[in-house]
Amino acid sequence: MLTPKLRVRAALSLGGVVAMLLALVALPVPAAQAKPTETPSLAPVMLVLDASGSMNEPDPSGGTKMEAARKALKEVIDGLPKEAKVGLTVYGSKVDTNAPGACQDIEIVSEVGALDATSMKGIVDGLTAQGSTPIGSALQKANEGLPKEGPRSMVLISDGIDTCAPPEPCQVASDLAGQGVDLTLHAVGFDVDDAAREQLRCIADAGRGQYVDVTDAETLKDKLPILTEKALRSYEAQGIPVTGTETKNGAPELQPGQYLDTLNSSETRYYTLTVPQGMTVYAAATQIRPSSEGSGGTDATYIDLKLINRDDEECANDREVTSDSNWEAHNTAAVSSEMTKDERCYNKDGKYYLRIERGTSARSLGERQVEIMVAYELPVTKDQGESPKQVVELGSPSNPGQYVAGGSSFNDATELTGSGIYTDQVRFGEMLVYKVPLQWGQGLAYQVHYGNSPDSGSIANVETELYNPMRQTAALDVTDTTAYTGTSMSLKTIATPYVYHGNRKGDGAVGMASVAGNYYITVKLAHDAAEDSTGAVPVELTLTVDGKPVEAPKYKAIGDYTDGLMYTPLSAQDTDNSGDKASGSGGGDSSSNTAVVISVVAGGLGAIVVAGLLVWWYRNRRTS
Structure with missing residues (x-):
């Protein structure tokens, strides 16, 4: 069986591309109740498109670069989640490169907001290429259309180097990134030469984003959606809001599901579980550590999880320790225990407690969000036995990646x-x-x-x-x-x-x-x-x-629990972290909230x- 461990980290330890980048980027009741889900929020993204005259050049796979860009953008738009907030800034589309004002030809043609795919694709269809390449100024303009706080990203698609500097694009990217750790800039080089590649890579590096090379319409169509998806992503802790108590007395009861609490440095919280006899309980506590904590130093932080009874006898425990010089995005402690009469902490009334303690270090002072996962599993009437082979052998795939x-x-x-x-x-x-x-x-x-x-x-x-x-x-x-x-x-x-x-x-x-x-x-x-x-x-x-x-395996039903592993997944929960938090007296009947049974395939x-x-x-x- 899994044995409790003290685990310590080492002391230091274009359609497709845009989508990839977008991806980067107290109730007075006795138990926390699952509600219909609210989809997790996505980071707002501003697409920045080069519509300079060079985009009229032939694409290696046929047509023009501008035609390829329009097609790739429309595929990105079609693939966006309905909750996505994506805008579009274009430069070089209205003023000829030799005309006055060419370097000021920058426009936010679609504001960052609720997605209107039909309108946005119509705007893309109407774009023409004819002007200059003011990348630095375009990044400044695009930033004006993004929220000033919270995770947000830009995805720049260009086929050449800035022709209007100053301002220098790489310096602009560095300045914008310096205004907040939550802003990320990604760049796509569309059939670019070495000088443009170096500049676009510099923009992505300074903006803590990714640079991707595409050579033709097909690779743009494949990679832009992936990059856009990456830009949309940012770590946002999820779960039913809950507030644990300082002692076991009055601790809120948790049913199978995922929850979210906030713990301060060196703080301990308690939560109640009511586990029917014979059931196996799983629990995990995941501490979220923002990248802005940086690294360095000899201090260490930890997340400690104990499953105990009312007399503080331990059923299981786990502690995940991470030094400041080896930052990780999240640290997880996890436990499990089969609640039978043979268990050393067995309690005939089925009442148990989760005890979560958050350690502190020089770089992890203050509050941090902690995700809490709870799942129950029925006893089996017919086991499958043990694995017929010790471990899987790594093969040698021949695909290019x-x-x-x-x-x-x-x-x-x-x-x-x-x-x-x-x-x-x-x-x-x-x-x-x-x-x-x-x-x-x-x-x-x-x-x-x-x-x-x-x-x-x-x-x-x-x-x-x-x-x-x-x-x-x-x-x-x-x-x-x-x-x-x-x-x-x-x-x-x-x-x-x-x-x-x-x-x-x-x-x-x-x-x-x-x-x-x-x-x-x-x-x-x-x-x-x-x-x-x-x-x-x-x-x-x-x-x-x-x-x-x-x-x-064949499972034995217990009360309202009838099939296998019971866990309320996020898709069946209210994960709106701004709503009321679940708290209570720790009482209640565990069968009053029917767990969602998932067939874990x-x-x-x-x-x-x-x-x-x-x-x-x-x-x-x-x-x-």
Whole structure:
């Protein structure tokens, strides 16, 4: 079975492109109740299109560049979520390049706001190319059309270098990014020469975004949507708002589902669970750490989760420790326990408590959001037994690599659709998240490769870790971390056995591969030791999914709980974090809120090395 561990991190540790970039970017009741969902908010995005005269040049695949851009933009618009807030700024479309005012020919033709796809596509159809290329001024104008606070992004599509400077585009990008850590600038070079490529890459680097090269209409159509999707994404914690209590007395009751609380430095909160006898309970606490925390220093923060009874006897515990010099976007502690009479903390009335404690460090002072996940699983009447093979072997896919845009959290993880090679980019101070659906009888193996850094002399921690659907991991068995010095390197292969219910009798990676559903892969590049590296590093993820799906185990019904694993997914919850928070007296009947049943089918280098040794030692300790 999964054994509680003290886990410590190392001490340092165009259609398709635009979509990818967009992706970057107290109730007086006794229990927290699930409500109809409200879709998580997306970061506002301003598309910035080059309509200069050079866009009338032939596209290598036929037609003109402008025709290709119009087609790609319309495909992006058709693929946008209805909740997306996307605007369009155009330069060079109305004044001839030799006419007065050519360098001021910049217009926000579609404001950032509620998406009107028909209107926006009509505007795109009416665009013509004829003028100059005032990129720096266009970025300033586009910024005026974005909100002044919160996550927001720009995606620039250009086929050439600025012809109107000053202002210098790279300096403008740096100035805009300096006004707020939540602004990101991405750039697409459409059949550009070396000088334009260098300038556009500089804009993306200064703006903490990504640069993507496209050579013709087809690659623009493929990559622009992916980049746009990435620009839309930003980590936003999700869950039913809840406020834990300082003691067990009056702690709010949590049903299966996902919740969101806010904990201050060194604060402890309690929550009540009512678990029927024989049920297995899973719980996880995920602490959100913004990239703006940076890195450096010898302090460490932690998230500590305990499942206890009213007498403070522990059923299970987990503590995730991360040093300040090894920033991560989110840290998760996870526990599970089968509530039978043989359990040391068994309580016949089924009343238990989650105790969550947030540690503090020099860089993590103040409040942080914590996602809390709760799930129940029925006892089985017919087990599948253990996996017939210890671990999946990593294959050698022959495909050239599918470009994807990794998510930023468990909530928006990008799905990898099967065996193959996937390519992405990761920035310093960024963690990407992917998910791989595994049915009963299936398993996975993967390996992460980091390419060369565009910044010389970079030193940072890199890490990958695998989590099961209950956000459980297995320390060294499914984790690899080391120092990245800016040159191409690979982490070790991570593999699971085939997923069987009986695996939970085992330890490490075997124990965690005991629940079917989405398995999560994180790929991290910590802040550079000198905190002066800004470029994006290419990453390649080789994945093998193997195994023939088998029949799910047979479960025994308990009360209103009738099928398998019970968990209220986000799609069935109210995740509006601005609404009333759930709080209460801790009473109530757990059966009053019927759970949704899901069929789960699916600093310097020396310091880094020393830190890695500390990680190995700590991760192999067991807590009582």
